[in-house]
Amino acid sequence: MNKSSQYNINKVMSAVKSVGTKPAVIVRRGLWARGIRYRLNHKRLPGHPDLVLRKYRTCIFVNGCFWHGHHVEPDKMESTKCCRIPMTNHDFWVAKIRRNKERDREEQRKLAEMGWHCITVWECELKPSKREETLESIAFTLNHLWLQDHCAKSVSYPEREEEVQMPMAAEG
Numbered sequence: 001m002n003k004s005s006q007y008n009i010n011k012v013m014s015a016v017k018s019v020g021t022k023p024a025v026i027v028r029r030g031l032w033a034r035g036i037r038y039r040l041n042h043k044r045l046p047g048h049p050d051l052v053l054r055k056y057r058t059c060i061f062v063n064g065c066f067w068h069g070h071h072v073e074p075d076k077m078e079s080t081k082c083c084r085i086p087m088t089n090h091d092f093w094v095a096k097i098r099r100n101k102e103r104d105r106e107e108q109r110k111l112a113e114m115g116w117h118c119i120t121v122w123e124c125e126l127k128p129s130k131r132e133e134t135l136e137s138i139a140f141t142l143n144h145l146w147l148q149d150h151c152a153k154s155v156s157y158p159e160r161e162e163e164v165q166m167p168m169a170a171e172g
């Protein structure tokens, strides 16, 4: 199957079941519209981030509030407005959500070790009333990270004036 027929099938399928746009798609479209380019979930990176932005050395995860236990404190594991843990099979759900949260943390730790920044976007932050604000703030964060990375590498100020006057002497 070639790429364009796959694309058409995806298009038809998403038209059939489109009740609402998937949160990851909202982020992709929103960033694309702001001129930010990315790759889709990169299989070789820990946690398969939803968006991989090489230029910004950043991975973005778009998390469902229930599955990833938004605002749920790991040592308490109590329901929150975002994540209502069912009373039926309560222990099962607590264990499951706790595991997901631990995995998220572990994967982001690995990515950080590999030199990636991570941004987590929560489903509730993409509600129509909050969406634009959230996308703006992601774009702002990305630009900030980019500047931070690039300024840190290229600019180093000499500590004393003598060093400015004798640059040749310092080079071996």
Ligand SMILES: [Zn+2]
Pocket: 065, 070, 082, 122, 123, 124, 125
């Ligand atoms: Zn939430």
